Amino acid sequence: MLPALNPAHSFSVQSTARRLTGVIALLVILAAIALPWADLEIVQSEPWPELKRLGEGMLLPYWDDPAVLLESLGQTLAFALLAVTLSAPLGMALALIFHWRVIRWLCAAIRSVHELFWGLLLMQVFGLSATTGLLAILIPYSGVFAKVFAETLALQDKTPAHSISLKPRFANQLALWSYTRIPQALPALLSYTRYRFECALRSSAILGFIGLPTLGFHLETAFKQGLYSQAGALLWAFLILIGTLRYWLQPRLIPVYLVAAVWLLPETIGFSNSGYLWQFISQDIWPTPLLNGDLTGTFNWATRLWQEQAWPGLVQTVLLTQLALFLTLVITLIVYPVASQAIAGRLNARVGHVLLLVMRSTPEMMLAFVFMLLFGPSGLPAVLALAIHNGGLIGYLVARNSDTDERNRLDDPAGIARYAYIETPRQLPSLLAWLFYRWEVMLRESAIMGVLGITTLGFYIDSAFEEIRYDRAFFLILVTIALTMLVDGCSRWLRKKAGVEGAGG
Amino acid sequence: MSANHPPIFQLTDASLSYGQVQVLDNLHLLINEGEKVALLGPSGAGKSSLLNLLYQQRTEQCALCPQDNGLVDILSAYHNIFMGGLERYSTTASLWNLVRPLSRARSPIEAIAAQLGLHSELWKSADRLSGGQRQRVALGRALFRQKDTFLGDEPVSALDPVQAEALLRHVLQQHSTAVVCLHSPALALALFDRIIVMKAGRVELDQPAHQLTLANLKASYTANDHPDVFCNATTSKPSIISSPEACVTGKIQR
Numbered sequence: 162m163l164p165a166l167n168p169a170h171s172f173s174v175q176s177t178a179r180r181l182t183g184v185i186a187l188l189v190i191l192a193a194i195a196l197p198w199a200d201l202e203i204v205q206s207e208p209w210p211e212l213k214r215l216g217e218g219m220l221l222p223y224w225d226d227p228a229v230l231l232e233s234l235g236q237t238l239a240f241a242l243l244a245v246t247l248s249a250p251l252g253m254a255l256a257l258i259f260h261w262r263v264i265r266w267l268c269a270a271i272r273s274v275h276e277l278f279w280g281l282l283l284m285q286v287f288g289l290s291a292t293t294g295l296l297a298i299l300i301p302y303s304g305v306f307a308k309v310f311a312e313t314l315a316l317q318d319k320t321p322a323h324s325i326s327l328k329p330r331f332a333n334q335l336a337l338w339s340y341t342r343i344p345q346a347l348p349a350l351l352s353y354t355r356y357r358f359e360c361a362l363r364s365s366a367i368l369g370f371i372g373l374p375t376l377g378f379h380l381e382t383a384f385k386q387g388l389y390s391q392a393g394a395l396l397w398a399f400l401i402l403i404g405t406l407r408y409w410l411q412p413r414l415i416p417v418y419l420v421a422a423v424w425l426l427p428e429t430i431g432f433s434n435s436g437y438l439w440q441f442i443s444q445d446i447w448p449t450p451l452l453n454g455d456l457t458g459t460f461n462w463a464t465r466l467w468q469e470q471a472w473p474g475l476v477q478t479v480l481l482t483q484l485a486l487f488l489t490l491v492i493t494l495i496v497y498p499v500a501s502q503a504i505a506g507r508l509n510a511r512v513g514h515v516l517l518l519v520m521r522s523t524p525e526m527m528l529a530f531v532f533m534l535l536f537g538p539s540g541l542p543a544v545l546a547l548a549i550h551n552g553g554l555i556g557y558l559v560a561r562n563s564d565t566d567e568r569n570r571l572d573d574p575a576g577i578a579r580y581a582y583i584e585t586p587r588q589l590p591s592l593l594a595w596l597f598y599r600w601e602v603m604l605r606e607s608a609i610m611g612v613l614g615i616t617t618l619g620f621y622i623d624s625a626f627e628e629i630r631y632d633r634a635f636f637l638i639l640v641t642i643a644l645t646m647l648v649d650g651c652s653r654w655l656r657k658k659a660g661v662e663g664a665g666g
Numbered sequence: 667m668s669a670n671h672p673p674i675f676q677l678t679d680a681s682l683s684y685g686q687v688q689v690l691d692n693l694h695l696l697i698n699e700g701e702k703v704a705l706l707g708p709s710g711a712g713k714s715s716l717l718n719l720l721y722q723q724r725t726e727q728c729a730l731c732p733q734d735n736g737l738v739d740i741l742s743a744y745h746n747i748f749m750g751g752l753e754r755y756s757t758t759a760s761l762w763n764l765v766r767p768l769s770r771a772r773s774p775i776e777a778i779a780a781q782l783g784l785h786s787e788l789w790k791s792a793d794r795l796s797g798g799q800r801q802r803v804a805l806g807r808a809l810f811r812q813k814d815t816f817l818g819d820e821p822v823s824a825l826d827p828v829q830a831e832a833l834l835r836h837v838l839q840q841h842s843t844a845v846v847c848l849h850s851p852a853l854a855l856a857l858f859d860r861i862i863v864m865k866a867g868r869v870e871l872d873q874p875a876h877q878l879t880l881a882n883l884k885a886s887y888t889a890n891d892h893p894d895v896f897c898n899a900t901t902s903k904p905s906i907i908s909s910p911e912a913c914v915t916g917k918i919q920r
Contacts, residue, residue, distance in 0.1 A: 572730045582749055
């Protein structure tokens with residue numbers, strides 16, 4: 162006999178566990194559909210000697226020139242700090258006017274473009290200067306801050322504002338919110354800013370892949386030359402920097418750090434080619450037929466570009482993202498228990514936390530790059546890199562949540578039974594919420610991994626930049642924006658369906 | 667104490683403090699097998715802490731029903747009740763139970779659910795149940811544990827008076843020994859043979875129920891400095907005390 166369902170509700174799902182399992186089943190199906198068409202072949206079938214050398218380099222880091230190491234670390238830090246310091250207030254200002262649809266769409270558009278894409282774009286105008294690095298992080302992060310701040314503020318209790326009546330002007334709005342919503346939201350806003358700073362460190366590091374003098378530059382050089390000990394040293398230094406963040410990032414010291422940051426930045430913090438900007442915006446990024454007023458020609462141009470580059474790139478991007486999403490879920494479920502005090506015990510959980518720190522702090526691009534050296538250029542490195550990075554991140558969030566949970570009973574089971582009956586069911590709603598948030602991020606990352614050689618959208622965009630075909634690059638970037646916004650909408654719908662809402666990004 | 671009713675719980679000069687706060691203060695307590703004890707007293711008197719201490723003394727023998735239920739929200743009432751009997755099933759069987767209910771667990775749990783009035787809610791997830799239904803699920807988990815001793819911390823506080831008395835009576839019938847924290851002196855007098863009133867970590871009153879009236883109990887709730895007037899504590903031999911691993915953050919002094 163089947164479990165008794167009330168006949169009146171014979172098709173409704175009465176158990177939240179079943180509903181969430183249904184959502185997970187959907188993920189599995191999407192990944193299974195993506196599997197045959199994604200580009201996943203392993204080109205290099207003998208990675209073991211290289212892997213062994215890599216492992217040795219990671220375990221025995223060595224750097225013969227500490228000055229260069231420190232300088233690149235310093236510049237990575239400088240870019241990140243300045244970008245977040247400027248973009249957080251900017252994001253807050255945008256959040257205050259978030260009720261205008263134009264602003265919402267603008268923010269969605271600018272945050273759909275990855276920092277590396279911004280870097281590539283801005284590099285054409287400002288060269289390899291500090292402006293490029295700063296703006297490449299600042300612009301998308303303002304969009305992210307605006308969205309998250311606006312969502313957080315909207316979740317606050319509105320009753321303090323009920324008894325105040327002011328004319329609806331911008332200055333009044335700002336004053337009103339400063340007294341009612343912003344103080345309530347302040348802890349959440351600050352903690353999110355700290356998290357974003359950690360992300361900014363990673364973004365700043367990988368901007369080195371396109372030539373800026375941050376950590377990624379030296380890492381890429383070291384990896385390409387097979388100098389794994391040096392790469393290891395850089396990576397360890399970066400991980401230690403992130404791991405000890407809460408010790409040295411004291412609020413009182415930030416002004417000092419800011420001054421140091423400005424001093425550390427590379428030269429030309431201004432327009433290196435100011436006359437060129439106008440030409441860039443008005444001519445270079447538009448296709449010639451359009452500039453000549455030839456609409457049929459523009460249409461043909463667009464259609465060809467779509468068929469040859471945009472559509473294949475889009476398909477690959479989406480397929481790899483679906484696989485990465487599913488693999489992230491698997492890795493999270495495997496990895497979070499080793500950092501959860503309730504399941505692994507206090508001491509083991511500390512070690513587990515170090516593992517999760519390494520997994521989530523290593524930038525995805527770096528992981529993908531390393532895997533590509535081992536397995537050859539295909540989609541597999543991208544999927545692995547995305548899954549490991551996000552699995553570590555979500556696993557860390559789940560473990561932390563579970564450690565601060567107060568609902569434990571004295572007679573709760575231990576070990577596997579605890580994992581299956583208590584921790585995972587309790588954390589599953591939050592886990593899925595975080596997973597769906599990361600879906601949009603994974604899509605952006607998967608697009609940008611084309612820069613490394615996989616045929617996602619980033620591959621065609623990077624080629625377009627290299628061939629100085631800015632019109633193609635612009636078109637493809639627009640396609641990326643549209644795709645990201647579509648996925649953002651889907652993710653929001655899915656979260657509503659699964660009943661796992663909340664603010665965050 | 668006779669050989670037929672050995673002592674289950676024994677505390678002599680037991681104190682418990684969490685940091686600066688003194689929760690239990692030089693407690694003497696002896697509970698024999700077969701006794702049904704009601705723990706009364708104002709909030710903050712230390713009843714829950716005492717109950718947890720007793721549970722840690724005899725973990726293998728007790729079924730616990732804590733104050734905040736401790737249910738897992740997204741799992742069904744069936745699975746929450748099943749958790750009481752996890753130690754009787756192998757890990758593989760328990761994991762399989764999450765996918766499909768084990769036939770050998772289903773009948774006893776359905777029986778328990780019927781006794782508790784949950785037969786139509788058994789497959790609903792706990793977050794869709796009302797407060798009273800959730801509390802009954804917690805009772806079900808304690809019942810499915812199938813132990814001799816029941817330790818309950820306000821186990822029927824969310825139920826209506828009729829249902830509360832009926833279910834508590836049923837639970838007491840299923841266990842030979844019981845120590846239950848209550849907020850209702852009337853219920854205590856109706857169903858239990860021994861009543862202990864606690865206040866500020868000390869025992870104010872410890873007497874058989876048939877020697878007390880409702881008026882006595884209400885007076886003892888508000889009494890201030892006359893512990894000896896009502897105290898007829900059964901004296902215990904200064905013998906072996908509680909297991910050393912009693913409380914993680916508190917300490918027990920002899």
